[in-house]
Amino acid sequence: MIDLNKELHKHSAFKSFRPGQEEVLLNLFAGQNTLAVLPTGGGKTLLYQLYGAITHQRVLIVSPLISLMQDQVGRLQYLGSKRVVAITSAMDFKERTAILRNLSHYQYIYVSPEMLVNQSVFPFVAQQNIGLFVIDEAHCITEWGPDFRPDYLRLGAVRKQLGNPLTLMMTATATQPTRTDILQRMGFSVGEARQVVMPTNRRNIFLSAKVCANQKEKNDQLESLVSHLDGSGIIYFSSKSQAEQIAAMLTQKTHKRVMAYHGGMDNQQRFRIQQQFMNDDIDIVCATSAFGMGIDKENVRFVIHYHLPNNIQSYVQEIGRCGRDQQPSLAILLYEPNDQYLQLGLIENTIPEEQLLSYLYQHPNELEKNDAFRVIKYYYDTGKSFEEAVSIFDQAKKHRIQELEAIIAYIYTTGCRRKLLLQHFDEVVNNENSEFCCDFHSDFWGHWREFNDHYLKGVKQVKRQRSTDWHQILNNLFLLKN
Amino acid sequence: MKLSTLYLLCGDPDQFRRAKAIKNVLIGRRTVSNLYWGLEYDLLSYFGVLRNFSLGDEQATIDALVRAKMVIVDEGLLYKLTPEGQDKKQELSNSLGATKELTTVVKYDIVRFSRRFIFAAQVISEYSYANSQYYPQTIGFFDDQLIKRWFIQNKERQLPQYFHDLLENFLTSLNSDLLANIFVQSLSGHKFSGETEEQIATETGLDPTIVQLQWLKLYAKLFLQLHDDRLTPLKLLLSDLERPVMSKSAQQTFDLFISQNKFNPAKIAQVRGIKLTTVLEHLLEAAIIQPRGQFPFDRLLTSSLKTKLRDNQSKVDGEWQFQDAKAHIPELQFFQFRLFQILERKLGQND
Incomplete structure (x- = not known):
C-alpha cells in the first residue's frame, strides 16, 4: 500500500492534500479510470505529476491551449520535473520532428487534441508506453460548450488505439449532464470510470454584481474599485483591444500598476507580465480569459469581469483564480445593458x-x-x-x-447569488455564512470600502521595493560567493 | 513594434517614399523590387533588420500619420514627411542615436541571440542562489536544448561571477545610465522579472519602439564583443546565428556569372536549369547587394545604352518609370533599365 502523504512530501512542497486529491490518486493506484471535478486551485496538476513521480511511468496530457501548455510545462519544471515537453502547432516542422524522434526521453508529454490525432504525430505517440492518459479541461469534450473542439471527440478512439491506458479526465466545473457526456464520449460505460466530484462552492469568495447605466458609468465604477481595493486583482475582458485600453486608462488614473495580458502578445512579454504578477511587481492584470489557466498565484484578492463570461461554468472557473490561499476574496461582475450585444456578436461570430x-x-x-x-x-x-x-x-x-441569459439572470437576481450559481451544479448551499456570501445578504455596494478594509486589507501582501539602479540590479541578479 | 515610429524614422521631407516597400525592406521580404527600393532610400543596410517582429498594417499606419499631420501622401501609399513629421523624426533619431549596430542585426540573428542570453542569465541567476524551483523561459525546443547543453558543459566555470563581470563592464562601457538601465530591464532572474518596453517607455518618456530598437542595438554590441572574445564561456550561445547576405540561389547564379568562364545569363539559365528571367532577377539582386566594384555592370550594359539612358533620365528622385524610358529607347528591356538605375544610384553613393 502506498503511503500517499509520504510521497507528497517527498515529491512536492505541499504539506497536505487538498480535498479530492487523495481520493483521485487512490483511484488511479487501484487502476480505476477517473473523472475528477476539482475546483480551480484544487491542484489538478499535482495529480498526474505525483502519479508520474511515484510510478516513473509516462504521462500523456491532452490540453486545449498552446499558452496553457506552455504555462503547464513551466509549472511542471518549476515543481521539479525536467523531462517535460509540449507538442504544439506553434512549432515548426524541424522542431516537431526532433521532438517526435526523441519522444521516449520525455516523461510528461503535453499535446493538443488536434496534434494528437494528426497522422504525422500519432504513430510516434502510439509507440510510447503510456502509463497515464490525462484529459485536461475535459469539459471541452461537450458539444454545446463555447470551447467545443471536435478533435476532443476523437479521444475515445485514440484511447483505444493506445491500448486503453489508465485514464484521468479533469475539469474544474461540470454539471451532471456534462459529466455523463464526457464519460460517454470517452467510451466509458456506466460504472467503468469513477467520479470524484468536489463542491464547486468557494466559501472564501464573496459574490457581487452591478448593473451600470452605460459604459462611462462602468468605467468610473471600475476606476473607483481599482483605486481602493487592496491586493492583487485580475480584470477579465472579452476583447484584447479593450483590455489594453482599460489597462492604459487605469494606469493613468489610479496609483496602481496595471498591465494588459492577452494571447496576441509574444512569449517574452507574456512571460515577463506573468512573472511580475507572480512577484507582486504589478497589482492588476487586464486579461482575456486565457490568463491564469496555468498560473498558480495564491494571493489574488479579487476578480472583476468587465465583460460577460461565456457562461456560468466559465464564470465559476474564472473567479476561482482569486483566493487560492483560502483567504477572503471578492468576485465582481460589472454589466451595462450593451454588454449583452457584444456577447451576442461573439456567439454569432463563432x-x-x-x-x-x-x-x-x-x-x-x-x-x-x-x-x-x-x-x-x-x-x-x-x-x-x-x-x-x-x-x-x-x-x-x-x-x-x-x-448568456443565465448569466444575465445571475446579474439581475434578487436572491442569493451563491444559491443561484450552485444550482447549476446541483449543489445546495448549506449553512452559508450570510455575512460573507454575496451582495444579496449585505449592502455590499453601499459599503464596499468597509468590506475592503475588513476583509481584503487584513491579508498581508509583501510589496517589494523595486530597484531602478542597474548596478544594484546586477548585484542582486547574480549572488557572488565573495 | 510600432510601424508609425519606423515610418517616421525612414521617411524623408523631400522624397515621396513607398510605405509598403519600406515595411518589406525592414522585415526582409526578398524581392528585387524591395531590394531596389532599399537601395534607393539608403535603407539597404537595414534589409531584414526587423524580420522577427510583426509591424502592423501599412495603410492604417499611414492614415494615422496623416491625421496627426506628420506626413502627406500620394497615390499608391507614397508618403513624405511634413515639417512636423521631420521634427518628430529628428526627436526619434536623437533618442535612438547612431544606427551602425543595427547593421549587425542584418548579418546575425540578434533577436535569437538575445533570447538565448536572457534565458542563460535567468538560469545562472537562479543557480547562483541555488534555487531550482522557478519558472524557466521557453525559447523554442532547439534553443532550450542548447541552453541546457551549454549549462551542463560550463557550470563549473564560475558563471555567476562571469555574468556579473561581463555585464558590469559592458554596461559601464556604454557611458549611459539610461542605456544600462534599459538593458538590465531586458533580463529576468532571481526575484527579478525585468520590464516590458511599454513599462520602460512610461518611465523614461521614450517611444516603446525606440526602447525595442535600443535593445537590438545593445544586444548587437554585446554579440560583437563576445564574438571577438575567443575565451568566452558563451561561445555556444553565438552559434548558428549568421544570416546570408544574398539568397543561396542568387549567390550560385552570381558565382557562375563572375567565374572564369564568364557565362552570360542565357548560358547560366541552361547550366542551372532555371528560367532566364530568374537568372536576371538573381543578377539584379547581386548588383544591388555587392559593392559596385565587384559587380561587372559593363558586361550587361553597353556604353551606348548607358549614354542614351543618361540623356533621358528623369530628374525626379526615385520615380523614373520604365515606360517613359522605353518611349525614347524602344529596344530597352526592363532588366537593363533597372540595372542602370542601380548603377546610377551606386555611382551617386560613391561607395
Missing part, C-alpha cells in the same frame, strides 16, 4: 451561418483551407447531412443564448 454552411457543403474542398471550419468539417466527415448540420448549429446557438 457559429456559422446557414449560407456559409450551404456553400461549404457544396464545396467541401474549402473545408481544408481554413482552421475556422474545423467544426463544420467534423460534421461533414462524420456523415451529417446539410440539414442535420444546420439543426446542430441552430441548437448550439440556442444553447449559447440560453447560457
Whole structure:
C-alpha cells in the first residue's frame, strides 16, 4: 500500500492534500479510470505529476491551449520535473520532428487534441508506453460548450488505439449532464470510470454584481474599485483591444500598476507580465480569459469581469483564480445593458451561418483551407447531412443564448447569488455564512470600502521595493560567493 | 513594434517614399523590387533588420500619420514627411542615436541571440542562489536544448561571477545610465522579472519602439564583443546565428556569372536549369547587394545604352518609370533599365 502523504512530501512542497486529491490518486493506484471535478486551485496538476513521480511511468496530457501548455510545462519544471515537453502547432516542422524522434526521453508529454490525432504525430505517440492518459479541461469534450473542439471527440478512439491506458479526465466545473457526456464520449460505460466530484462552492469568495447605466458609468465604477481595493486583482475582458485600453486608462488614473495580458502578445512579454504578477511587481492584470489557466498565484484578492463570461461554468472557473490561499476574496461582475450585444456578436461570430454552411457543403474542398471550419468539417466527415448540420448549429446557438441569459439572470437576481450559481451544479448551499456570501445578504455596494478594509486589507501582501539602479540590479541578479 | 515610429524614422521631407516597400525592406521580404527600393532610400543596410517582429498594417499606419499631420501622401501609399513629421523624426533619431549596430542585426540573428542570453542569465541567476524551483523561459525546443547543453558543459566555470563581470563592464562601457538601465530591464532572474518596453517607455518618456530598437542595438554590441572574445564561456550561445547576405540561389547564379568562364545569363539559365528571367532577377539582386566594384555592370550594359539612358533620365528622385524610358529607347528591356538605375544610384553613393 502506498503511503500517499509520504510521497507528497517527498515529491512536492505541499504539506497536505487538498480535498479530492487523495481520493483521485487512490483511484488511479487501484487502476480505476477517473473523472475528477476539482475546483480551480484544487491542484489538478499535482495529480498526474505525483502519479508520474511515484510510478516513473509516462504521462500523456491532452490540453486545449498552446499558452496553457506552455504555462503547464513551466509549472511542471518549476515543481521539479525536467523531462517535460509540449507538442504544439506553434512549432515548426524541424522542431516537431526532433521532438517526435526523441519522444521516449520525455516523461510528461503535453499535446493538443488536434496534434494528437494528426497522422504525422500519432504513430510516434502510439509507440510510447503510456502509463497515464490525462484529459485536461475535459469539459471541452461537450458539444454545446463555447470551447467545443471536435478533435476532443476523437479521444475515445485514440484511447483505444493506445491500448486503453489508465485514464484521468479533469475539469474544474461540470454539471451532471456534462459529466455523463464526457464519460460517454470517452467510451466509458456506466460504472467503468469513477467520479470524484468536489463542491464547486468557494466559501472564501464573496459574490457581487452591478448593473451600470452605460459604459462611462462602468468605467468610473471600475476606476473607483481599482483605486481602493487592496491586493492583487485580475480584470477579465472579452476583447484584447479593450483590455489594453482599460489597462492604459487605469494606469493613468489610479496609483496602481496595471498591465494588459492577452494571447496576441509574444512569449517574452507574456512571460515577463506573468512573472511580475507572480512577484507582486504589478497589482492588476487586464486579461482575456486565457490568463491564469496555468498560473498558480495564491494571493489574488479579487476578480472583476468587465465583460460577460461565456457562461456560468466559465464564470465559476474564472473567479476561482482569486483566493487560492483560502483567504477572503471578492468576485465582481460589472454589466451595462450593451454588454449583452457584444456577447451576442461573439456567439454569432463563432457559429456559422446557414449560407456559409450551404456553400461549404457544396464545396467541401474549402473545408481544408481554413482552421475556422474545423467544426463544420467534423460534421461533414462524420456523415451529417446539410440539414442535420444546420439543426446542430441552430441548437448550439440556442444553447449559447440560453447560457448568456443565465448569466444575465445571475446579474439581475434578487436572491442569493451563491444559491443561484450552485444550482447549476446541483449543489445546495448549506449553512452559508450570510455575512460573507454575496451582495444579496449585505449592502455590499453601499459599503464596499468597509468590506475592503475588513476583509481584503487584513491579508498581508509583501510589496517589494523595486530597484531602478542597474548596478544594484546586477548585484542582486547574480549572488557572488565573495 | 510600432510601424508609425519606423515610418517616421525612414521617411524623408523631400522624397515621396513607398510605405509598403519600406515595411518589406525592414522585415526582409526578398524581392528585387524591395531590394531596389532599399537601395534607393539608403535603407539597404537595414534589409531584414526587423524580420522577427510583426509591424502592423501599412495603410492604417499611414492614415494615422496623416491625421496627426506628420506626413502627406500620394497615390499608391507614397508618403513624405511634413515639417512636423521631420521634427518628430529628428526627436526619434536623437533618442535612438547612431544606427551602425543595427547593421549587425542584418548579418546575425540578434533577436535569437538575445533570447538565448536572457534565458542563460535567468538560469545562472537562479543557480547562483541555488534555487531550482522557478519558472524557466521557453525559447523554442532547439534553443532550450542548447541552453541546457551549454549549462551542463560550463557550470563549473564560475558563471555567476562571469555574468556579473561581463555585464558590469559592458554596461559601464556604454557611458549611459539610461542605456544600462534599459538593458538590465531586458533580463529576468532571481526575484527579478525585468520590464516590458511599454513599462520602460512610461518611465523614461521614450517611444516603446525606440526602447525595442535600443535593445537590438545593445544586444548587437554585446554579440560583437563576445564574438571577438575567443575565451568566452558563451561561445555556444553565438552559434548558428549568421544570416546570408544574398539568397543561396542568387549567390550560385552570381558565382557562375563572375567565374572564369564568364557565362552570360542565357548560358547560366541552361547550366542551372532555371528560367532566364530568374537568372536576371538573381543578377539584379547581386548588383544591388555587392559593392559596385565587384559587380561587372559593363558586361550587361553597353556604353551606348548607358549614354542614351543618361540623356533621358528623369530628374525626379526615385520615380523614373520604365515606360517613359522605353518611349525614347524602344529596344530597352526592363532588366537593363533597372540595372542602370542601380548603377546610377551606386555611382551617386560613391561607395
